[in-house]
Amino acid sequence: MVFGQVVIGPPGSGKTTYCNGMSQYLQLIGRKVAIINLDPANDSLPYDCAINIEDLIKLSDVMNEHNLGPNGGLVYCMDYLEKNIDWLESKLKPLLKDHYFLFDFPGQVELFFLHSNAKKVIMQLIKKLDLRLTAVHLIDAHLCSDPGKYVSALLLSLSTMLHMELPHVNVLSKIDLIENYGKLAFNLDFYMDVQDLSYLQHHLDQDPRSSKYRKLTKELCEVIEDFGLVNFTTLAIQDKESVTNLVKLIDKTNGYIFQGIDATAVEFSKIAIAPTDWEYYRYPFNKFHFNFTTAAVQEKYMKDDDNFDSDD
Numbered sequence: 001m002v003f004g005q006v007v008i009g010p011p012g013s014g015k016t017t018y019c020n021g022m023s024q025y026l027q028l029i030g031r032k033v034a035i036i037n038l039d040p041a042n043d044s045l046p047y048d049c050a051i052n053i054e055d056l057i058k059l060s061d062v063m064n065e066h067n068l069g070p071n072g073g074l075v076y077c078m079d080y081l082e083k084n085i086d087w088l089e090s091k092l093k094p095l096l097k098d099h100y101f102l103f104d105f106p107g108q109v110e111l112f113f114l115h116s117n118a119k120k121v122i123m124q125l126i127k128k129l130d131l132r133l134t135a136v137h138l139i140d141a142h143l144c145s146d147p148g149k150y151v152s153a154l155l156l157s158l159s160t161m162l163h164m165e166l167p168h169v170n171v172l173s174k175i176d177l178i179e180n181y182g183k184l185a186f187n188l189d190f191y192m193d194v195q196d197l198s199y200l201q202h203h204l205d206q207d208p209r210s211s212k213y214r215k216l217t218k219e220l221c222e223v224i225e226d227f228g229l230v231n232f233t234t235l236a237i238q239d240k241e242s243v244t245n246l247v248k249l250i251d252k253t254n255g256y257i258f259q260g261i262d263a264t265a266v267e268f269s270k271i272a273i274a275p276t277d278w279e280y281y282r283y284p285f286n287k288f289h290f291n292f293t294t295a296a297v298q299e300k301y302m303k304d305d306d307n308f309d310s311d312d
């Protein structure tokens with residue numbers, strides 16, 4: 001069985017940085033990782049990828065030839081990938097034996113809750129190559145600092161979960177920067193658990209700009225609560241503990257921790273609810289510079305947000 005992650009989320013939410021950091025982490029705990037870049041707009045990749053969509057189709061060529069903008073161009077590229085899925089399959093096949101896959105996807109969110117090509121690509125790979133994939137949906141944590149944006153992040157997460165139909169983990173990324181956006185209206189747990197959105201509605205009603213949408217906000221919050229599917233975990237990609245906790249969660253959702261175990265459904269559910277501590281702390285992490293304090297990371301990013309490099 002081959003396991004992996006489909007990394008998705010809005011533009012700039014940290015997908016490429018995540019693939020880079022996650023691959024380094026997984027390699028340090030003994031897994032062989034292949035990153036598959038399926039974002040034709042990724043110009044300079046911080047990681048060595050095993051497969052690059054650029055070898056199949058270039059966004060700039062599509063935009064020039066078909067007179068499309070970047071968004072239309074990306075939809076075209078996904079369409080093209082779906083039609084040429086054999087290309088991707090043939091590239092993946094030699095890696096199936098012993099690799100863990102990380103798929104880096106474009107940030108155009110409509111590809112994951114509206115259009116069907118990206119989903120079809122993933123579903124065909126799952127079916128034909130027997131992959132066990134989890135969707136890791138990154139949402140920039142700064143959206144929590146604005147209740148309106150947070151509601152839209154909840155809706156996006158829910159729509160993506162329903163559309164993709166994969167084991168799914170929603171992540172508030174760049175949590176190390178959250179304090180830079182001012183004091184949150186509620187504890188972080190409130191934003192992670194998504195339990196009672198009436199507090200959020202009340203908060204939005206205090207603002208004259210959003211109070212006129214009171215009924216709409218209420219209805220949207222009710223939809224999110226009625227489904228009861230959305231919650232978040234947090235991530236600061238350079239923090240070892242943060243990455244460890246996320247890996248443990250993902251390993252449960254795609255079944256990685258169950259491989260090779262021959263047990264009954266009851267025993268499986270016992271493993272699923274128990275803490276997962278094996279393997280993760282056995283390896284020395286000194287090669288991966290996870291030892292930044294949160295404050296140091298904040299200072300570093302405030303100086304140069306584009307210069308995020310785990311080797312620094």
Ligand SMILES: Nc1nc2c(ncn2[C@@H]2O[C@H](COP(=O)(O)OP(=O)(O)OP(=O)(O)O)[C@@H](O)[C@H]2O)c(=O)[nH]1
Nearest residue numbers: 011012013014015016017107174236237305306308
């Ligand atoms: N502080 C901090 N910065 C991060 C973290 N993850 C990503 N970043 C920064 O966020 C910015 C955007 O990250 P990318 O990895 O390019 O985001 P992306 O989702 O791949 O962006 P697109 O491909 O354009 O959709 C970069 O400047 C990263 O250095 C994190 O955990 N903490």
Ligand SMILES: [Mg+2]
Nearest residue numbers: 015016039042
């Ligand atoms: Mg990217």
